[in-house]
Amino acid sequence: MSQSTIEIKRTQHSRLNEIDFDNLTFGEQFSDHMLEVRFSDGRWHEPQILPYGQIPMYPAVSTLHYGQAVFEGMKAFRYESDKVNIFRIEKHYDRFRRSCERVCIPEVPEEVFKEGMVELVRTDREWVPRNKYKSLYIRPIVFATDQTLGLRASRNYRFYIICSPVGNYYSEGIKPIRLTTMPKYVRAVLGGVGDVKVPGNYAASLQPTTKAQHMGYTQVLWLDAVEHRFVEEVGSMNIFFVIGDTLVTPPLNGSILPGITRNSILELAKAEGLKYEERPVSIEQLVSLHNKAQVKEIFGAGTAAVISPVGLIHHEEYEITIAADEMGPVARWFYDKITGIQHGEVAAPDSWCTVI
Numbered sequence: 001m002s003q004s005t006i007e008i009k010r011t012q013h014s015r016l017n018e019i020d021f022d023n024l025t026f027g028e029q030f031s032d033h034m035l036e037v038r039f040s041d042g043r044w045h046e047p048q049i050l051p052y053g054q055i056p057m058y059p060a061v062s063t064l065h066y067g068q069a070v071f072e073g074m075k076a077f078r079y080e081s082d083k084v085n086i087f088r089i090e091k092h093y094d095r096f097r098r099s100c101e102r103v104c105i106p107e108v109p110e111e112v113f114k115e116g117m118v119e120l121v122r123t124d125r126e127w128v129p130r131n132k133y134k135s136l137y138i139r140p141i142v143f144a145t146d147q148t149l150g151l152r153a154s155r156n157y158r159f160y161i162i163c164s165p166v167g168n169y170y171s172e173g174i175k176p177i178r179l180t181t182m183p184k185y186v187r188a189v190l191g192g193v194g195d196v197k198v199p200g201n202y203a204a205s206l207q208p209t210t211k212a213q214h215m216g217y218t219q220v221l222w223l224d225a226v227e228h229r230f231v232e233e234v235g236s237m238n239i240f241f242v243i244g245d246t247l248v249t250p251p252l253n254g255s256i257l258p259g260i261t262r263n264s265i266l267e268l269a270k271a272e273g274l275k276y277e278e279r280p281v282s283i284e285q286l287v288s289l290h291n292k293a294q295v296k297e298i299f300g301a302g303t304a305a306v307i308s309p310v311g312l313i314h315h316e317e318y319e320i321t322i323a324a325d326e327m328g329p330v331a332r333w334f335y336d337k338i339t340g341i342q343h344g345e346v347a348a349p350d351s352w353c354t355v356i
């Protein structure tokens, strides 16, 4: 990418040497810089890269009251050759743009998002971990900043990108997750905001998730909001099944978040000529297929872990168990392929990697 003209105010006090890259947690340590872009008078102003730090706000700022905000979650990886790769920036921008549209946030221009991110990662490239499978998690966020308790779309916004070095999800081995349905709760309804990345979705999932965890499960298996039968997502990941010799995932029906990892898996399946279907899967059907030993693998897919194998699903009086203390062979194939692409070891489709 060409040299950008973004103004950079460098920190005088890098915190890089305070970070223990061998023991990284998820999203608790932040790199030296952040991107800031302000929207006012009907336009986005010049982006700036600033030292990561506090942002002053008034308590009446409308985001805090009505949640007019959008975020993304993506990663940069370091190659053996020391180059740094931002994974699927275009696809993430597309989703970010759609999310903004849904909650009336003015579109952050594509070049501001992309160049801003590239320049920020370039500025903080020492923060991209060197160990394989660790990465720099990138969190773009945009939110309303009008001071008003009136419920209306804000006239002022701020867009930030912050970065957090994160560890290998599987540093202590792979423990398949245990899921339960929560019949009294739904994650998202058709016509709502379940198909965009807006903060309210996650606030609403906390109570059922906490209850599920008290019951001994890792995450909630979300069912559709109308019939409470069709499987939609697992926690904040998309869900995949291997049924017989076919990879199956629910279609993007309007209440499922269109995951970039989900998309990567389907694109790779297509390119490899694997059998795959996007079709509704009801929980009853899953129980019956499981009784016929047709359910070979179940896994969640998302940026944080790439793939999380599912060991158990609890639903009312049923338990579906997938005997495994590892990833199944299909999950493993996708995991190796995607992490290989992210680290520049496996050839990727055009536009998946932004190398800097």
Ligand SMILES: *Cc1c(COP(=O)(O)O)cnc(C)c1O
Binding pocket: 073, 197, 233, 235, 236, 237, 238, 257, 258, 259, 260, 261, 262, 301, 302, 303, 304
């Ligand atoms: C972010 C997210 C996913 C996964 O999306 P990726 O782009 O693969 O990280 C799935 N479901 C929900 C609800 C999410 O918020």
